[in-house]
Amino acid sequence: MVFVAFEPRANQVSVVKVKTSRDENGNYDNQYSDDRRLQKLFQCIYNDLQKNDQFVGRFFQCLEEHDGNTAQKSYTFSDGSSFDLSLALDPKSDDSNILHYLIDRFGQETQDETVMKRFADFVKNIVTHMPGLVRDRLDDGRSPLDEAVLKDGFLEIIRAICEGCMKGIKTPHSGSVSQTIHGPNDGFAQTNSMSLNSVQERIEYDEEGITEPLSWLDVAIPNRDTCLHKAIKMKKDDYIDYLLEQIKAANAVDAILGHYNQDGFTPLHLAVDFKLCYGKQLDIVKKLVNLYPESLTMSRSDSQTSTAKNPKRHLHGRNRNNQNEGAAVEIKGSLSPYRHFLQTRRKKGDAKSTTARGSTRHHGDLQIGEQIEEFLKLSCMRSYGKNRAVLTEMFPRSLGQIHFDLNPRTEVSQKLLDYISKSPIMKFQSYLQYVYIPNLRVVGVTMEELEKKTWWNSLSRKDYVYIFEWLRRSMGVKKILKIVVEDDPKDPHSDEAIEQAVGSFDVEEWDWMKQDLCSDTIFAAAKNVRDLSLYWSGNRALLKNWAAPDGLAKLKKLQTVRIMTPQSRESRERAEKIIEKFRVDLENSWKSHEHCLEPPKVDIQPISSQAHVEKKLSKTEKEEKGRKEKWLKCMDDFSKILRRYLNNLSSNTPSSKQGIKKVAIIDDGVDVDVDGIGMSVMGGETFYDDKGHWPGFYQSAYGHGTLMARQIRSICPKVSLYVAKLNEVWRDGKPQITAKSAAEAIEWAREKGVDIISISWTIEEPEEKDLLKTAVNNALGQNILLFCASNDLGNLSNIPYPAAINPEKIFKIGSATELGLREDKTQKRVDFVVPGSEVTKRLADENDQGFAGPRSGSSIATARCVGLAAVILQCVELFQLHNKDNPRKIERTYENMNSMLGRLVDKDDDHHYLRVWEVFDEAMQKAEVGENHEWNIISMVASMFMGMAK
Incomplete structure (x- = not known):
């Protein structure tokens, strides 16, 4: 040797x-x-x-x-x-x-x-x-x-x-080993550095x-406990503290705190395990998260098999990307540290002792558990609040709403607030990642107890006070990490109203768009604010107030001050001196308070006037004169019959026996407070990402999704709607749907187990084609029916996306004129045409002027065809449920639906116009009149369609 x-x-x-x-x-x-x-x-x-x-x-x-x-x-x-x-x-x-x-x-x-x-x-x-x-x-x-x-x-x-x-582990930087740690609770980023020359080689x-x-890599082997894992398991706090100090100084945070053991656990997974449950557990969790926030995102395997054969072998240059080398890992599911904590708490709760002594201990455990849950939830939101995809993985799916975004609404009514508060799918968490309130008015809302308070008698606006009070009382919100509020520059809320509105929510990121907001107001409303956006009119006296010792310097957790400045009337040199003096004065004031944090970073951002971009629907969806023709009247008459039958049935029959179908509307959201649409919405999610803000699915950006929902419900009155709000980017002055958000929405709809996905839009060949292709094929693989709109830009030879992904398995729907002919601008390569050239009204309030006029085109045709398909599936399932002795079973497949829709097409019609009266009118005319008249019609409709299915 x-x-x-x-x-x-x-x-x-x-x-x-x-x-x-x-x-x-x-x-x-x-x-x-x-x-x-x-x-x-x-x-x-x-x-x-x-x-x-x-x-x-x-x-x-x-x-x-x-x-x-x-x-x-x-x-x-x-x-x-x-x-x-x-x-x-x-x-x-x-x-x-x-x-x-x-x-x-x-x-x-x-x-x-x-x-x-x-x-x-x-x-x-x-x-x-x-x-x-x-x-x-x-x-x-x-x-x-x-x-x-x-x-x-x-x-x-x-x-x-x-x-x-x-x-330490050497970094690519010469001369030092350093690491910047962005701890969500440190209050500021710390840089720890030590000279390599000071370390004995x-x-x-x-x-x-x-x-x-x-190095520390030499004492960590794949899929085995590190010394830190063992110390956490043994609850040895002094060992943990020392080891973390050494790991941090040695620049080995990623190597050790990101290391998985034989059970698929990182150190943080072990530390949050509710089975440990001891007094100092929260302190250990905080130290781990502050030192390595990335560990919050690291999922563990529910089932992991390690085949590391040589535990004594030396690992040189190992990193997290190859730490599973030499091990076979079987993954059945994954849990973030937060989700792992919830799982272990649930398991321990199921097995807790019922003795008096056990109950006392369990009460203490619950208190520790609540503190850990609060810290983990807030840490996830603080560190990854702008990344919805990551948050989705970190939080359990049953968590509920973690943000409240009213953009682009211009009005909030009591009807909307009642719908949200009573809806089972709109459960709010007690902590919200952010609240966004655009410049809007609150109408028809009263809160007697609030309005009796003495400060209410002021003359200022109080619209937003209602909204925040509703969040507190009706939705149980206790904390809001970030607020973005667009106040009316001509009629802003008073300082007192602002304090009353948000003072109890412990806001950490503040962006209330009101000029020259007093620092005393900010201190009263959000004394623990970390990130502060201020709007300055150019008043130098106000700038001095902000920089004074009794100004912003009182906000001891402040990290960033962002000042929005108007175009200065001073020379550039003078304006720069004014801003620099503000920086210096604020820093001196900060140091006079002897805060533990470094002075906040000052970011000056000029306010540039931007031309308002009018958002409206495609030009092809324009107003056109017409009347309700035979197609629409036929479906309207049958819809009333189906509604009456189901209403009578629902009093004694569970919904599972009513054949109610699940339809996903993948669009720009749906106004849930319009025309009772909210009663049909059983689920919703937003995939709209506006720089870390996600406007809710419960409102439509342009009214398009609302219109689609109404068309579907008008034909299929009993339907469960699942609403996915898509993301968009602006190109050439027009909004363009992103393929990534469409893929995520389709995948979400598939996981919800929907029967039909309505896609009333098209995109040309996207850059992220593979993502969209995978999502579409996954949905088709589960026999979900996809209906896509054709292109209204003319008789193009190429099929647009997403229908182009699998045109033989996706229904491509075009718009027809009143005479049943394909519209001139409807693409030729369609499967069926349905009336789309129909005058339709905005589905919001009559006096709402913020929406482009009536709609027409393939998007409406697609929604109507989706409603028709849902009716067919519902009639067939009702027939099968009520005739169990009938061996004939019709599965939900593309082939069966294609055959049943084909029953409505005249064999000599090259346009493939769906002549719905061939079945529905015939059934309504021939069905036996009597006590079971509605059922006789429904069963006759089902029989005619089932005769066409394979």
């Missing part, structure tokens, strides 16, 4: 060849690897450490005297035994090395403080000479550092190992002669 010694003066490395047998005088007559001889040596060291306070100095002095010598000399212990010193530095034996042995022996019984100090000195010296001892592992994978963590009262030993041989040679430092 080879080991390395250091010449203390020359600072050079010497390679010492170790003899493997004793000499002719009898001192080395046995093989050095004989475990009994090695254990005897270890026993001698242990005995002398306990009895001889001169032992450590003598032992290592002797070792240094022999460094570099080819002739080996022995060391004589107090019992007269002599051994070759190099045997003590053998990295491994059959059972354990010297560190394993001594840690185990000293840990078996309580030791004198002096003895433990002597032991710590010995450990520090020996790992300095031979760092390889630290990464040597027992058969079960434990290193000496792991062993030390498992023992009580071994903090000094852990310290000796870390200080003796552990070093201890180098070892392995059998191949390769040199490398011993």
